[in-house]
Amino acid sequence: DIQMTQSPSSLSAFVGDRVxxxxxxxxxxxxxxxxxxxKPGKAPKxxxxxxxxxxxxxxxxxxxxxxxTDFTLTISSLQPEDFGTYYCQQSxxxxxxxxxxxxxxxx
Amino acid sequence: xxxVVESGGGLVQPGGSLRLSCAAxxxxxxDHYMVWVRQAPGKGLEWVARTRNKANSYITEYAASVKxxxxxxxDDSRKSLYLQMNDLKTEDTAIYFCARDLYGRAIxxxxxxxxxxxxxx
Numbered sequence: 001d002i003q004m005t006q007s008p009s010s011l012s013a014f015v016g017d018r019v020x021x022x023x024x025x026x027x028x029x030x031x032x033x034x035x036x037x038x039k040p041g042k043a044p045k046x047x048x049x050x051x052x053x054x055x056x057x058x059x060x061x062x063x064x065x066x067x068x069t070d071f072t073l074t075i076s077s078l079q080p081e082d083f084g085t086y087y088c089q090q091s092x093x094x095x096x097x098x099x100x101x102x103x104x105x106x107x
Numbered sequence: 108x109x110x111v112v113e114s115g116g117g118l119v120q121p122g123g124s125l126r127l128s129c130a131a132x133x134x135x136x137x138d139h140y141m142v143w144v145r146q147a148p149g150k151g152l153e154w155v156a157r158t159r160n161k162a163n164s165y166i167t168e169y170a171a172s173v174k175x176x177x178x179x180x181x182d183d184s185r186k187s188l189y190l191q192m193n194d195l196k197t198e199d200t201a202i203y204f205c206a207r208d209l210y211g212r213a214i215x216x217x218x219x220x221x222x223x224x225x226x227x228x
Contacts, residue, residue, distance in 0.1 A: 032213075034213075034215070036152075036215075038152075042220075043204055043218035043219060043220055043221060044144075044152065044204070044215070044218055045218070046209075046214065046215060046216045049209070049214040049216075050212075050214075055216065089152070089154075089213075089215075091212055091214055094168050095154060095168075095171065096142075096154040096157070096213050098152040098153065098154070100151050101151045101152075
């Protein structure tokens, strides 16, 4: 199984800050990496797929990139509504696996 | 607006069974792969099962933790997805989400609100 390791597990930042979340795959997954945002008590929401493609309707301050087996989700200017937990997920092979999540809090 | 709505959760004893349903609307259900993903209380997301579409022979795939106990199925005429869960264990306690698979690439673009399954004596 492909292990997905996210870091950090939590962070706290100010509105307007640039925030970066990293996800590392245990083996090559090409660009088959997706990012989701989940707010408390809600379903996850797709933000980015195929490592860097912004899902329709998602704010342009979100972006994704890849360097080998390392993937990054960047929020260019953190907004109050961006609180929640962010998960990466590999779509390269079965079993599909998620990272452990990064909880983002607003200072 | 695309929607998926889960139902069928509840309290069940260890060793018991439960069947979850997911009703889809406002998209061509038969074209899409569909998945179940679960989330134990206070924990992260775990993929459970996926069913492909008719064009791909309705092939089903499972996480090792549920293989042999859970069965995913679909009824395209009813635009519905199901998860039959047998021999339930306390560790199966979770919110179960139904989600649409975009392009059959294991990208989950629409999710339901989830249904809670509690396995306890």
